[in-house]
Amino acid sequence: MTEQRTSPVSQKTHGTRPGERREALTCTHVSKSFGPTRAVADVDFHLDAGEVLALVGENGAGKSTLMNMLSGGLAPDTGEITVAEPTGELGRRVAMVHQELSLFANLTVAENLALDHAEPASEPESRARARAVLDRLGVDIDEDATVGDLSVGQRQLVEIAKAITVAPVLLILDEPTSSLEGPQVELLFRAVRRLAAAGTAVVFVSHRMDELFELCDRVLVMRDGAQVDFGDLATRTRADLVASMVGRETTSFYPDRAAPDAVRAADEATAAVELDGVSVAGRLHDVSVSFPAGVITAVAGLEGHGQSDLAEVVAGVRRPDHGTVRRSGRAVRFATPRAAVRAGIGYVAPDRRLDGLLLDQSITANAMLAAAPRIFRSGFVSARKERATVLGVVQTLAVRCASVLQPVVELSGGNQQKVLVGRWLIDDDLQVLVLNDPTRGVDVGSRAQIYDVVRALADRGVAVLLVSTDLQEILGLADQVYVMYAGRVTGRLPADGATEQSVMHLATGGNDHV
Numbered sequence: 001m002t003e004q005r006t007s008p009v010s011q012k013t014h015g016t017r018p019g020e021r022r023e024a025l026t027c028t029h030v031s032k033s034f035g036p037t038r039a040v041a042d043v044d045f046h047l048d049a050g051e052v053l054a055l056v057g058e059n060g061a062g063k064s065t066l067m068n069m070l071s072g073g074l075a076p077d078t079g080e081i082t083v084a085e086p087t088g089e090l091g092r093r094v095a096m097v098h099q100e101l102s103l104f105a106n107l108t109v110a111e112n113l114a115l116d117h118a119e120p121a122s123e124p125e126s127r128a129r130a131r132a133v134l135d136r137l138g139v140d141i142d143e144d145a146t147v148g149d150l151s152v153g154q155r156q157l158v159e160i161a162k163a164i165t166v167a168p169v170l171l172i173l174d175e176p177t178s179s180l181e182g183p184q185v186e187l188l189f190r191a192v193r194r195l196a197a198a199g200t201a202v203v204f205v206s207h208r209m210d211e212l213f214e215l216c217d218r219v220l221v222m223r224d225g226a227q228v229d230f231g232d233l234a235t236r237t238r239a240d241l242v243a244s245m246v247g248r249e250t251t252s253f254y255p256d257r258a259a260p261d262a263v264r265a266a267d268e269a270t271a272a273v274e275l276d277g278v279s280v281a282g283r284l285h286d287v288s289v290s291f292p293a294g295v296i297t298a299v300a301g302l303e304g305h306g307q308s309d310l311a312e313v314v315a316g317v318r319r320p321d322h323g324t325v326r327r328s329g330r331a332v333r334f335a336t337p338r339a340a341v342r343a344g345i346g347y348v349a350p351d352r353r354l355d356g357l358l359l360d361q362s363i364t365a366n367a368m369l370a371a372a373p374r375i376f377r378s379g380f381v382s383a384r385k386e387r388a389t390v391l392g393v394v395q396t397l398a399v400r401c402a403s404v405l406q407p408v409v410e411l412s413g414g415n416q417q418k419v420l421v422g423r424w425l426i427d428d429d430l431q432v433l434v435l436n437d438p439t440r441g442v443d444v445g446s447r448a449q450i451y452d453v454v455r456a457l458a459d460r461g462v463a464v465l466l467v468s469t470d471l472q473e474i475l476g477l478a479d480q481v482y483v484m485y486a487g488r489v490t491g492r493l494p495a496d497g498a499t500e501q502s503v504m505h506l507a508t509g510g511n512d513h514v
């Protein structure tokens with residue numbers, strides 16, 4: 001990967017005349033603590049105009065805290081941050097796109113973009129401006145669409161459009177690609193390169209290594225709040241970065257799969273969940289799929305082709321207009337997600353802030369949310385037992401926290417995600433686990449922990465349904481893969497027949513030749 005890149009020196013001169021170096025950002029010995037937690041410790045680096053910096057580190061390493069200080073949202077305890085004055089085309093100092101989206105769901109795309117403009121504009125002007133910036137991004141999203149109706153990936157693109165309506169001196173992108181598909185990622189990269197060429201310095205956070213090497217010039221690696229490496233990305237390999245991130249060599253990433261014979265046998269038995277001719281207006285068309293016990297079944301496809309809707313039907317979040325859902329052979333109709341939970345079905349939703357976590361509540365309260373009524377059947381819930389149970393989860397998934405009583409809002413994004421997944425580990429009655437983009441924002445090391453846990457659940461007989469925007473994750477983890485296109489299932493592939501090519505063929509409307 002690194003070998004194929006052009007020289008970072010040539011990229012560095014973007015936006016400046018050859019030989020001219022313009023410093024965009026200087027960060028001098030910056031530190032920040034939250035109580036006893038040293039979130040950022042003595043970080044010291046600089047970035048020139050037009051440079052793209054990869055900011056990497058495990059969950060909880062301090063990336064978000066550093067970004068919040070760079071954007072001016074948080075003051076350093078010690079040290080100094082300087083961002084250059086805007087000049088020429090550059091309109092403001094810093095723009096930041098957060099990992100958790102900040103758009104107003106009840107407003108249109110154009111209305112959301114207009115909120116960020118200094119001068120007020122008439123409605124037609126706002127719509128024209130919105131159209132222009134969406135076109136600049138090359139994004140095919142209607143400026144009149146209500147944001148709440150867009151997919152997570154589309155919302156992410158609107159969020160980026162909002163950040164670049166006025167070109168900033170420094171653009172900070174916190175995991176902008178975590179819910180984007182390949183073509184959307186390319187769009188985003190094009191837009192970032194264009195901004196860099198015009199002189200914007202960019203800080204880019206992603207847990208997807210390939211993307212960093214494709215886009216970035218420089219790299220800053222953080223571990224436990226400290227800066228452990230800073231320099232030209234082209235002189236480092238992926239293995240170098242992972243080693244400095246985790247402070248050790250990493251071993252195999254994905255656990256062993258179920259044996260093909262076992263998958264076939266499970267498939268012949270009554271499925272844990274089965275959908276028969278299920279349709280949801282405008283989203284799913286005549287979908288028939290089955291999820292056998294003890295098997296990890298992935299549903300792959302480009303974003304917005306029905307995978308997420310299918311997961312929601314199984315989890316009782318969405319009700320089918322036609323067709324039948326069977327749970328262990330019996331037709332069911334879940335009135336609420338709670339009814340699905342009572343039927344042994346757990347759900348990890350893609351947007352943890354909207355659909356999953358009570359942010360102000362403790363790790364313990366969040367982890368116990370789904371399973372508590374079943375675990376403590378006696379009706380007496382001992383706080384000590386509860387804490388011990390949750391501590392087990394926190395240790396298994398290596399959640400980085402001060403204590404199990406810490407409010408979830410204080411955890412880093414990846415660690416919040418681990419709490420969301422961990423919730424289901426303590427539920428012995430769990431028989432079906434629906435994972436809708438479970439490792440969004442989760443770092444390399446923690447992903448491996450989540451994969452191990454998911455495999456252990458499947459080995460215990462749980463039917464796992466995995467929807468993911470990360471195709472590598474699907475190919476690495478699943479025992480079988482359904483592929484969807486335009487709300488229909490276009491094929492079903494066994495693990496050994498699922499390759500990037502075979503999945504993409506089906507995901508773009510090709511027929512099943514398997």
Ligand SMILES: Nc1ncnc2c1ncn2[C@@H]1O[C@H](COP(=O)(O)OP(=O)(O)OP(=O)(O)O)[C@@H](O)[C@H]1O
Pocket residue numbers: 034037038039057058059060061062063064065066400401409410411412413414415441443
């Ligand atoms: N408001 C806060 N109160 C208490 N602790 C906090 C607060 N914000 C962050 N922390 C702690 O600071 C440390 C660094 O967190 P930060 O969010 O910067 O990590 P990160 O590298 O962005 O992680 P991720 O990849 O999971 O987003 C963590 O231990 C986190 O729990």
